[in-house]
Amino acid sequence: MALDKTIYIGAFVHCATLTELEICTGGSIGVGDDGKIAFVIKDRNSESLPAGWEAAREVKIKDHGFFFPGFIGIVSDTHIHAPQYPNAGVFGKSTLLDWLNTYTFPLESSFSDLANAGRIYKRVVSRTLSHGTTTACYYATVHVPATNLLADICKEKGQRAFVGRVCMDQMSPDYYRDESVDSAIEASRACIQHVKEIDPGNDIITSIITPRFALSCSTEAMKRLGDLHRETGVPCQTHISENPKEIELVREVFPECSSYADVYDKAGLLTPKMILAHAVHLSKDERALIKKRETKISHCPASNTALTSGAAKVRELMNDGITVGLGTDVSGGYTPSMLAEAREAIFTSRHRAMLDGDEAKLSTEEVLYLATRGGAKVVGLEERIGGFEVGKDWDAQMVSIVGVDSSLDLYQTVGPVEIFGGESWDDKVAKWLYTGDDRNTAAVWVKGRLVHKTSNFEG
Amino acid sequence: MALDKTIYIGAFVHCATLTELEICTGGSIGVGDDGKIAFVIKDRNSESLPAGWEAAREVKIKDHGFFFPGFIGIVSDTHIHAPQYPNAGVFGKSTLLDWLNTYTFPLESSFSDLANAGRIYKRVVSRTLSHGTTTACYYATVHVPATNLLADICKEKGQRAFVGRVCMDQMSPDYYRDESVDSAIEASRACIQHVKEIDPGNDIITSIITPRFALSCSTEAMKRLGDLHRETGVPCQTHISENPKEIELVREVFPECSSYADVYDKAGLLTPKMILAHAVHLSKDERALIKKRETKISHCPASNTALTSGAAKVRELMNDGITVGLGTDVSGGYTPSMLAEAREAIFTSRHRAMLDGDEAKLSTEEVLYLATRGGAKVVGLEERIGGFEVGKDWDAQMVSIVGVDSSLDLYQTVGPVEIFGGESWDDKVAKWLYTGDDRNTAAVWVKGRLVHKTSNFEG
Structure with a gap:
């Protein structure tokens, strides 16, 4: 099943090492029709798209959200x-x-x-x-x-x-x-x-x-x-x-x-x-x-x-x-x-x-x-999944986080994480971890295929 | 502010003692225009309404839900x-x-x-x-x-x-x-x-x-x-x-x-x-x-x-x-x-x-x-709140729980508790405690006043 070539645009976060996150707030990740990451641009302002990607589909992060690797405990849910x-x-x-x-x-x-x-x-x-x-x-x-x-x-x-x-x-x-x-x-x-x-x-x-x-x-x-x-x-x-x-x-x-x-x-x-x-x-x-x-x-x-x-x-x-x-x-x-x-x-x-x-x-x-x-x-798949590098499969989730000006009723849909303004990116990730739930997972992909989405996801 | 006399109909659950829940699956609780509990009927089939309540407003539990006292940790959120x-x-x-x-x-x-x-x-x-x-x-x-x-x-x-x-x-x-x-x-x-x-x-x-x-x-x-x-x-x-x-x-x-x-x-x-x-x-x-x-x-x-x-x-x-x-x-x-x-x-x-x-x-x-x-x-209010007895204030929440036949998209709204059928009432309460969240709190009353509701609440 061939997929549309897609560029995922906006903040992305993954683990650089055991103790450090890499947070790219203005990034782009291109995913080919094979579901694999074709390129990773960490700063859109200083790097341009590779040739042949001008007409690719785009999926954009909104508000305070970010792309994060899909969970893969022992692989995600090992057990x-x-x-x-x-x-x-x-x-x-x-x-x-x-x-x-x-x-x-x-x-x-x-x-x-x-x-x-x-x-x-x-x-x-x-x-x-x-x-x-x-x-x-x-x-x-x-x-x-x-x-x-x-x-x-x-x-x-x-x-x-x-x-x-x-x-x-x-x-x-x-x-x-x-x-x-x-x-x-x-x-x-x-x-x-x-x-x-x-x-x-x-x-x-x-x-x-x-x-x-x-x-x-x-x-x-x-x-x-x-x-x-x-x-x-x-x-x-x-x-x-x-x-x-x-x-x-x-x-x-x-x-x-x-x-x-x-x-x-x-x-x-x-x-x-x-x-x-x-x-x-x-x-x-x-x-x-x-x-x-x-x-x-x-x-x-x-x-x-x-x-x-x-x-x-x-x-x-x-x-x-x-x-x-x-x-x-x-x-x-x-x-x-x-x-x-x-x-x-x-x-x-x-x-x-x-x-x-x-x-x-x-x-x-x-x-x-x-x-x-x-x-x-x-699970022996560290070459294929777990982070955002060229050649890896696009196993990812779109974390959706909105500011607090939304009404509480809306919050029932968009999730419990609250951003009051002024939070650092580290704070946002910590708030997601401590107060977030499935409402903050707007969309999920495995090997480039969209396998779950909520009403918050447009794309 | 006078309230409508209201009868809350359906299952209700509260703590009988430290170690026992009282679960009345076919109950009715009448709340007067002063926000206080006027009567508690534990079994609608064997007890009829008191005189004067025939025309009262009704709020009914749906599916597997139940009324539960509002949380009052040290009173709810003491701290x-x-x-x-x-x-x-x-x-x-x-x-x-x-x-x-x-x-x-x-x-x-x-x-x-x-x-x-x-x-x-x-x-x-x-x-x-x-x-x-x-x-x-x-x-x-x-x-x-x-x-x-x-x-x-x-x-x-x-x-x-x-x-x-x-x-x-x-x-x-x-x-x-x-x-x-x-x-x-x-x-x-x-x-x-x-x-x-x-x-x-x-x-x-x-x-x-x-x-x-x-x-x-x-x-x-x-x-x-x-x-x-x-x-x-x-x-x-x-x-x-x-x-x-x-x-x-x-x-x-x-x-x-x-x-x-x-x-x-x-x-x-x-x-x-x-x-x-x-x-x-x-x-x-x-x-x-x-x-x-x-x-x-x-x-x-x-x-x-x-x-x-x-x-x-x-x-x-x-x-x-x-x-x-x-x-x-x-x-x-x-x-x-x-x-x-x-x-x-x-x-x-x-x-x-x-x-x-x-x-x-x-x-x-x-x-x-x-x-x-x-x-x-x-907080010294044990005579006023904490359970469903005649004379207490109606400080309560409607816990909304639906069966699993609902679609997963619907679940984003109705909450994470899943009832596969055959669960006992004790199981349902345990599932709410362990897997529930605010999506399962469809409505909340304090002293008879509706102070919160979600799109799941009709009434």
Whole structure:
């Protein structure tokens, strides 16, 4: 599908480094008919358009808005359990293990009904797009047809996605599990094959091998998934070290392994293409192993707080040189918004700082980095997404911010960020992060394709 | 101003006790022309209307929505620094004392300009109303005219408010302070007098004596404010024990006092009509003193987390029998929404639970109680607001929630809460708390007067 050559005109903001934003208030970015960035002009007053772009379509920022890379936690929403979306905000006072049995498994099992699955998955993809999530890593369910349907929906709606059939052949309820190791591997192969058919070059959709977590998988199943990973090169995702009781249980169930991380390592799953969600209570040895294996981590602060799992030591992980992104972990997390998740990452880091000292604090710049370039690295797409450079895909969101002279009724539509005048650009970005929501995401593009827009978007 | 007699028809939810919601799915509440609740019918099928109400106006709940008491943290927004609203989300990595000097004092000093003050205060009142805050305790600035203007604006817009001129005669910048103890007391008297003139019976507006915090006030100024409090019966509010460095400094500056709480007690300010914001690091002795004096506390979790002040031990305060409400503490807190603040109270309690054990966790029911009845008790209005009983004022919000069949574009207007079908009423309330925002607050009433509505409200 060829796109119109388009010039995106106005302020743009992206992460230059972990600690610095690059803010170009009078820029232009040209995006070719292949959806890739053809040129970046940082100052329109001093640079002219390249030849051949005079007649290109234009999309202009209004008021105090700006273009920002689409969110790509571990890629944007690394760790969103798509089928759990209807349970967002419903967890009471539960912690991980009882939460799974009370809320999660019964809901997930209903995805054997494809009509039900389609209804919810369509909603999840639309909703995450509306929050500026251009790439998401999804945990689906054990069901092959529903998982393939999620991949189809992502492709149709244009969201870049890693779609994983959940593998779980032990310590799971009878009504919701893989029946045997063989059937589990066969089912996972079927999902990998489906993605190969609908998107052979992984242009937008990628399959991802997804053992739920160590306790849900037999040693044999994990080993076979490790083999499948090595054989196919398909990436992997799972959970690690979320909750003290879970860790204790892993120790009991896998006495032959020296640690939780070692369980995955022994199965051949601890590789550079594995994404580990949570990583709240890792030991020093585990961190060293993860660093050595170049395995990636998805930090899910909203979920970790809501389920009282703990407050991950993100600064320590980053200081160790481990690559970190952000994940919403819906419905453990309450929100499908990566913007809200980035806020939660700041707040969790503040709670860490109360115990560990000021170095633990994450800044506005750092959490925006985790939500874009950090996530891109976690999914191995740092050459394609996460920032605005020539050759990268145009995975972007238009952040819409207006001044306060608008009426409050209008505000219901244009969003909660209020600009009183005199704010610096750093202030505007901070206000967006702290007070903004999906109303401020006027439009969203993936690889140049407009995949979401609100009534505030003209273009 | 006489109102139409109105019957509010449909589901209503309020807090029966600290730990239990009362949910009446087929109820009717009649509100007389005096803005007070005349009758409460919990089940329309088994109870008929009282005589004389057949022709009354009707306002009906649609879809999955419900009526809920207006938020009244410590009364709704006990502790919102109205002039700091433009700085919401702007605090970088600062903590309390440098935050005051870098962000807060320069902004507050600009309220000597009445046009500037009016522009921002109008916005603050409209915005907090739009979030369902029917009663707010405001910290204004040192300026008498601007403080009186805030009281006028609250009266005009119909928000129940406690409006306090901030008193600060020491350790404050030259450009922003009370010049002397005498001028400070005179200025505070002038604001009390103004409220007496515009609302003699404190029908909607109440003046509140507001020493900023111990470090900003000389011993003499606090004593004189204590005298003023005793003389006039006007309530008081201030900050206490927010940040370790602040506490250390209080110890140095007031060596004759045995604790931070004792500073206020010695000034005659620790009374049942004093509201203390924060109370993060109180000692056992201070808690005992506060309990003995029946002094109230405003918990401000978003601010305490954002400024890394600490995580208040709310369970401990409540177990001690101290009355607690919630405050947003904008701009220390990032949000003017009491719904978001209630969420933050839950999350902060989860971080406490990670250290202190499960008992520290606050439930959905408990934070909604703090945001309504708890706040009502804190401001001494528990007989008038906080729940739906005959004789109470109709301070209420219409929570609008629709099913997921609506298009995503519509969702931009109707709000983020998604009901997939089959949710229990407890689930619906939890989803509102965790995923809702101002879009779900379709209309707001104070004492029967409609003070805010969105395009979703018909009536």
